[in-house]
Amino acid sequence: MNQILLFADLREKTGKSETELDAAGKTVKEVRNLLFQTYQLPAIQESMVAINEEFATNGTVISERDVVAFIPPVSGG
Template identity: 40%
Template sequence: MVHILLFASLAQQAETEKVSIDVDSTRSVEEIRSLLQNQVGQLNGIEHALVAVNEEYVELTDEVKDGDTVAFIPPVSGG
């Protein structure tokens, strides 16, 4: 089970801040992102989001394993 945290506009689009996905093997962050969108629907802007696994920023090619927590953090603009 991989636990996913969504922030800001991504949480609004998914209508939840937390999602869990069953995984049968180690997956890349990019694969987890695809599985997430298959489960909750298309999330606009997720391709620009920062990604953290277990509270450390990672790249899309980094691995995610059972029990990990993945956070998708969209860019924030303001002034």
């Protein structure tokens, strides 16, 4: 299983700061699409992704027990 961390708007829309998902062997893009379909999160498509605190690309393959964080763009003033 993998811990999936959700930040900012993603956390607000789902009501969760984290969830667990069997993402081992999947790419970041596959997990992104799964979360989009499950929670209807448009912001997830533009979110930055980190795996074990290292930024990752859509093609990065997730390993067992990796921690995956989705960090949406934020604005403020």
